[in-house]
Amino acid sequence: MTAREYDLIVIGAGPVGENVADRATQGGLSVVVVESELVGGECSYWACIPSKALLRPGAALRAARRVKGAAEAVTGDVDVAATLVRRDELAHHWDDTSQVEWLAGAGIDLVRGHGRITGEREVTVADADGIEKRLSARHAVVVSTGSAALLPDIPGLREAQPWTSRDATGVRDVPASLAILGGGVVGAEMATLFTSFGTAVTVIARSGLLRGVEPFAGEAVSKALTDAGADVRTGVEVERVERGEDGGVVLSLSDGAEVRAEQVLVATGRVPRTADIGLETVGLEPGSWLDVDDTLRVRGVDWLYGVGDVNHRALLTHQGKYQGRAAGDVIAVRARAADVDDRPWGAHVATADHSAVPQVVFTDPEVAAVGHTEESARAAGLGIRVLDYDLSWIAGASELADDYRGRARAIVDEERRVLVGATFVGQDVGELLHAATIAVVGEVPIDRLWHAVPSYPTISEVWLRWFEEYGR
Known part of the structure; x- marks a missing residue:
């Protein structure tokens, strides 16, 4: 099998991988992107865009109700069906044609399939039919495969087939009741969303809501959810989950209480999508976060870069795109000056990840x-x-x-x-x-x-x- 050669191979065509590829292409490199799902990635189809599309009608309605003159004109609640239609439109009905056209217009090649590192600067891609293509990079390989929902080791949870964030943002049939495990950004936003849909929501957050920001922020969101009818339980853990014969779930809590709901959503953290990309080929642990420097190069492997969620520096789309721009520039510079000793590469390295990470949580x-x-x-x-x-x-x-x-x-x-x-x-x-x-x-x-x-x-x-x- 003859390998097709490029200057740079990018595994993952989400917004992070797209930014790496675009900047490296502008820097004069030939680039191929490998994608196993949809070009545009998690943010476009299962996270940022659909979640904010779903949250906006409730936010607009609440804002109107806070202003005399507008409040009197509000005669109903969120129209769930219309909200789902708008979500589908903004997610382009899970069709990535426009994103693929953008790649082509930018001069970036696309290979669909699952990419694995199979040698030094080498990636083998298996398509849906199992047919393999081998790609070779003259200079670098970038891993930008993102992250997936963490399923905690709770007895019965996996067997209960819980929702993850993808299921919540892709919802078709809104449940009458929903239990949410976790009080982070995903848990808090989805609690806000489904409460606006009229779902009976129970949030179970061992350490409270929105840890990592100022405590008064989580307290304000918790109060607002409670005022809206949600049941927010903190300081307790889920010890067991069972799916009943009626299709609902029963959650047994550490304080002896039980929570019953039609569905359960797990929002307790993220894991890197690096379990099956060939990390063992370069001496790294499959399924691990990638340890990178400020140029996003993986420590110990001078041709491998980890950009976006996979490096665990800042699990946010805008920060991943920022990293992507930095990595693409650095890879292009290093490719043009491969014989120059390693040194700081100008101002555009990912220093903002240390102390200046901005984030908006779209709760109420x-x-x-x-x-x-x-x-x-x-x-x-x-x-x-x-x-x-x-x-x-x-x-x-x-x-x-x-x-x-x-x-x-x-x-x-x-x-x-x-x-x-x-x-x-x-x-x-x-x-x-x-x-x-x-x-x-x-x-x-x-x-x-x-x-x-x-x-x-x-x-x-x-x-x-x-x-x-x-x-x-």
Whole structure:
């Protein structure tokens, strides 16, 4: 079997792999992408796009109900059937034709099938019929295969055939009741979604909701879910799951209680999709996260790169795309200067993954955060000052809702007088986040930020209120 040769082979055609391939192609390399499912990946068809499409009608309806004049015009609840139709449209009915056309237009080849590393700079691809093609890379191979839902080792859980996030975002028949295991981003967002659909939701979160952000954020989301009719149980674990003869599930909890539901969704974490891609060929453990440096090169294998979820640095689509751009640039530079000793390769390496990762959680209220929390800043040994502000005190908030509720926290490094973290909780706060991200990444001194005047009346005025509290 003759190998087709390219400068770069990318395994995985999600948004991460697409960005690697695009940047490397722009850098003058010949690139082939290998994909076993749909070009566009998890985000386009099973995660970001469909989940946000499903969440938006409930968010818009709740926002309308918070404003007199609009509230009186709202006569019903979320139209589930119409919402599912909109989800299908935004997910392109799980047809990747347009994405394939984009690859071709960008000059990137596509090979469909399951790719495995079978030698140095070599990938063998088996298609649906088992026919194999061998690809060879002159310079590098990138693994961007993403992650999958973790199924915890709970007796009876696997046999009960639980939903994962893919099942939830691809739902056709909405269950009357749903038990959700896990209080992270997926668990909190899906609880918000199915509560808006009228499903009786029970969330079981051993450590509370949204660990890793400021505690007040998880508390606000938990309260909102409870107020909306969900049952949020924290401090307990699921000890056993059984699927009954009626098709429903029974969850036995560590406090002796039982939860019964039509369906159960597991949202307790992610695992890398690296179990069957030939890692053993290069001395790595199949199914492991890939340990990479800031150029996204796998430590110990100078031609292999791990980009996106597989490296466990920041399991977010936007961060994976950022990594993809960095990796594509670096691979192209190294290919052009293969005889140059390894050294730092300019500014575009993935340094933002260390301290400036932004994230929006599309719950009600929204949660938006970047950089350090108070806890992580203190753990890092920073001398900080914490600035808290009630967003309902801002004139712009009253324009959004008659009873706006929200909170914003800034973390200031006192030694350098720069912002190192920010968290916003409230309706529509996701649109505040990029300004904070720029301030954190740019290390803009507070003395200078005083001159970035926020428009009135908007909730961006929180920046002024923070600095007034901080003082000159």
